[in-house]
Each structure stands twice: as structure tokens, then as C-alpha cells.
Amino acid sequence: MDLYKFHTSNPAIFQQFSIKDILFLYYNCPQKEKIVQLHSSFNQFVFSLSGGRIFHQGELTYHVNKHSGYLLRRAGFLQEMNDDIKGWKLLAFYLKDDYLKKIFDEFREHLPLRDLPPVPKEMMIPMSINDRIRDCYFSLIPYFKQKTSLPEEILEIKLKELLYNVFIHPDNLQLLSYINSLADGYExxxxxxxxxxxxxxxxxxxxxxxxxxxxxxxxxxxxxxxxxxxxxxxxxxxxxxxxxxxxxxxxxxxxxxxxxxxxxxxxxxxxxxxxxxxxxxxxxx
CATH class of the missing domain: 1.10.10.60 (Homeodomain-like)
Structure with missing residues (x-):
């Protein structure tokens, strides 16, 4: 199952809106089966608000719990429900490559790009989250409940603020290395x-x-x-x-x-x- 297509074709299940090349999502995961096979066709930033899931790719296993965040690269994987934690509420953002490169270039001169680690190969790149990052993504939730038209400029500014704070966190250098490789045209x-x-x-x-x-x-x-x-x-x-x-x-x-x-x-x-x-x-x- 292509996650992007599944999300965009089921707006009644996945609260969402889009501006430019960004898809904003806020939802409770509807998974019923113990394990499902999925694949992501775009880079996806994910912030877990409550509950969690277990992800498997090949021989690697990743645990996602409350208040954890990660960048999910294009990849296939198995998503498993934790026996002790059935629910999972999350915020997710799909950013197409060209838009992500544009944002990165806007921030480039302010980012710690010297002595970056090697570009990670794993499908899931975890991110460290501090109070500032958490405040940024929680501030977006009220917009999903707004009935009137959404102010695109404000939403874009808030997303940029979120990404900027993720990028400058000193423990997110692996994620920064991956984004930098995209911006530099690495294939x-x-x-x-x-x-x-x-x-x-x-x-x-x-x-x-x-x-x-x-x-x-x-x-x-x-x-x-x-x-x-x-x-x-x-x-x-x-x-x-x-x-x-x-x-x-x-x-x-x-x-x-x-x-x-x-x-x-x-x-x-x-x-x-x-x-x-x-x-x-x-x-x-």
C-alpha cells in the first residue's frame, strides 16, 4: 500500500490539508491487522503524539512511541501494532523533494553544516525533540479543526519554523546530513x-x-x-x-x-x- 495515495484518497479518516508541495496530516492510525506492509513514496516528517508502532525493514526494527519523531525516507516496510499500545495519534508532513530543497537552501547559512556525519542509509532517521520543536508542531493542530479557509502564508511560516528548529538541534546531525545530500543533488x-x-x-x-x-x-x-x-x-x-x-x-x-x-x-x-x-x-x- 502506497501511504501517500492511501492518505490523500481517504480524507474522512486522515484529517489533512495541503499547500504548495506539502501535505499536512493529523490522525489516529486506523490499523486493524497486527502487521501491514506499506511503502512511502515521498519523504515524510512524523511526530508521534501518543501511542506508537513498531516498524520493520529487512533485519532492522524501529520503535516509535509518544513524543518521538523521525524522518521516513522513501522505503517499503512492515508496520506492526504493539501488543501493549493499540492506538497511535500522530502529525505527519509530506514534503516533495523540490520544496524541501528550497526550504533547506533558505536556511543553509544558518545551519551547522561543517563536519556532518556520513549520509545515513536507514529508512527511518530518528530526530531529537526539545520543547521548542514540540511547541511548534502542537501549534499546528488547531488548524486541522478550522472550518474556514486556511491562511497559507501563516501555515508555511509555522512549518518553516518547525523544520528550522529540527535542523539546528545539535543531536539531529544525521537528519541534517541526509537533507543536505538531497539539496546537493545526491542520487x-x-x-x-x-x-x-x-x-x-x-x-x-x-x-x-x-x-x-x-x-x-x-x-x-x-x-x-x-x-x-x-x-x-x-x-x-x-x-x-x-x-x-x-x-x-x-x-x-x-x-x-x-x-x-x-x-x-x-x-x-x-x-x-x-x-x-x-x-x-x-x-x-
């Missing part, structure tokens, strides 16, 4: 995106979007780097990971199939048997 290597997201059930257009490339450029760059087609490479990588999880965990076969991009257990079993000569269940035995 994420195709292998970096694919190695982190191959296990998710995405089509080629969605993978191209994660890499910030057109579909034709994605196919060309993929072939140059891997020397094969995306379909063959994805199938091989998913089977390797599924076999490794069967070897090293006690997870149910259906769960392993889901975690490797297969929504149909019969299809997974058939592909596994074609690859390894035996069904996943017999292989485990």
Missing part, C-alpha cells in the same frame, strides 16, 4: 535502495519511485549494475531470504512468505519448490 545508488527493499511486494514503477528515477532510467541503471532483469533478481533474492529464515527461525511458513513479498502462500510454495526442489514445509522438516 541514491540503485543497489542501496534495492538491497533494503527487495523483500516487499512492489511493482517496478513503485521501485523506480523509491529510487527517485523514471521507470526507463530505473530499468537501465538496474541492468547496468546487476546485469539481469529486476524480475529475475527479485525472485532470487526473495527465495534466498525465505530459505535463510526457514533455516534460522521458527516463524510460520505463511509469515515468512508474507515477509518476502508473497501474499499468496500457494504461490510462494510453488516458487520455492521450483527453486529448491522441495516445498518449504518439507524443507524445514
Amino acid at each position: 541514491t545508488p540503485i543497489w542501496e535502495v534495492m538491497e533494503a527493499n527487495y523483500m516487499y511486494s512492489l511493482n517496478l514503477s513503485e521501485y523506480a519511485h523509491l529510487t527517485n528515477r523514471s521507470l526507463s532510467t530505473f530499468k537501465r541503471d538496474f541492468a547496468e549494475y546487476y546485469g539481469t532483469t529486476p524480475g529475475k533478481w527479485l525472485s532470487a533474492k526473495r527465495m534466498e531470504r525465505a530459505k535463510r529464515l526457514i533455516d534460522t527461525t521458527q516463524k510460520p511458513i505463511g509469515e515468512i512468505a508474507f515477509e518476502n513479498g508473497f501474499n499468496n502462500l500457494s504461490h510462494f510454495s510453488r516458487v520455492f519448490k521450483d527453486k529448491y526442489g522441495v516445498s518449504p514445509t518439507l524443507y524445514r522438516k
Whole structure:
């Protein structure tokens, strides 16, 4: 499920408004299933107001709780409900790259850009939050309840104030390093995106979007780097990971199939048997 499309197509569930290249969201997460597979097609700044969720990408796990914040990069992931915390209320902001670069350039001379750490590769970049940052994002909540037209200039100023205070926080240098790389035109290597997201059930257009490339450029760059087609490479990588999880965990076969991009257990079993000569269940035995 593409989070951006799901959010924008369900305004009754997700309180929202947009100005320029920004989508503002304020909502209680409606998740019902224990684990859902999602992907984010734009950079998203998220501030958790109450409750929380657990995120999984590949072998990495992230815990989001009350008063935590993070930048979610373009990525596929699994979102899990915490057994002890069912609800999750949050504020989120989608900023398209060009707009984010514009804001960053406005602030550039005021930001601590010397001796930044390497650009992080993880899909979720946590941010430290102080009282000033918290006051900034809480001040936006009343606008979601306003019935009259919204003053775009004021909203943009308030968002800029929020981002500025996030950027200058001395513990947010990893996030700043990532934003700086975007502003400088850095193109994420195709292998970096694919190695982190191959296990998710995405089509080629969605993978191209994660890499910030057109579909034709994605196919060309993929072939140059891997020397094969995306379909063959994805199938091989998913089977390797599924076999490794069967070897090293006690997870149910259906769960392993889901975690490797297969929504149909019969299809997974058939592909596994074609690859390894035996069904996943017999292989485990």
C-alpha cells in the first residue's frame, strides 16, 4: 500500500490539508491487522503524539512511541501494532523533494553544516525533540479543526519554523546530513535502495519511485549494475531470504512468505519448490 495515495484518497479518516508541495496530516492510525506492509513514496516528517508502532525493514526494527519523531525516507516496510499500545495519534508532513530543497537552501547559512556525519542509509532517521520543536508542531493542530479557509502564508511560516528548529538541534546531525545530500543533488545508488527493499511486494514503477528515477532510467541503471532483469533478481533474492529464515527461525511458513513479498502462500510454495526442489514445509522438516 502506497501511504501517500492511501492518505490523500481517504480524507474522512486522515484529517489533512495541503499547500504548495506539502501535505499536512493529523490522525489516529486506523490499523486493524497486527502487521501491514506499506511503502512511502515521498519523504515524510512524523511526530508521534501518543501511542506508537513498531516498524520493520529487512533485519532492522524501529520503535516509535509518544513524543518521538523521525524522518521516513522513501522505503517499503512492515508496520506492526504493539501488543501493549493499540492506538497511535500522530502529525505527519509530506514534503516533495523540490520544496524541501528550497526550504533547506533558505536556511543553509544558518545551519551547522561543517563536519556532518556520513549520509545515513536507514529508512527511518530518528530526530531529537526539545520543547521548542514540540511547541511548534502542537501549534499546528488547531488548524486541522478550522472550518474556514486556511491562511497559507501563516501555515508555511509555522512549518518553516518547525523544520528550522529540527535542523539546528545539535543531536539531529544525521537528519541534517541526509537533507543536505538531497539539496546537493545526491542520487541514491540503485543497489542501496534495492538491497533494503527487495523483500516487499512492489511493482517496478513503485521501485523506480523509491529510487527517485523514471521507470526507463530505473530499468537501465538496474541492468547496468546487476546485469539481469529486476524480475529475475527479485525472485532470487526473495527465495534466498525465505530459505535463510526457514533455516534460522521458527516463524510460520505463511509469515515468512508474507515477509518476502508473497501474499499468496500457494504461490510462494510453488516458487520455492521450483527453486529448491522441495516445498518449504518439507524443507524445514
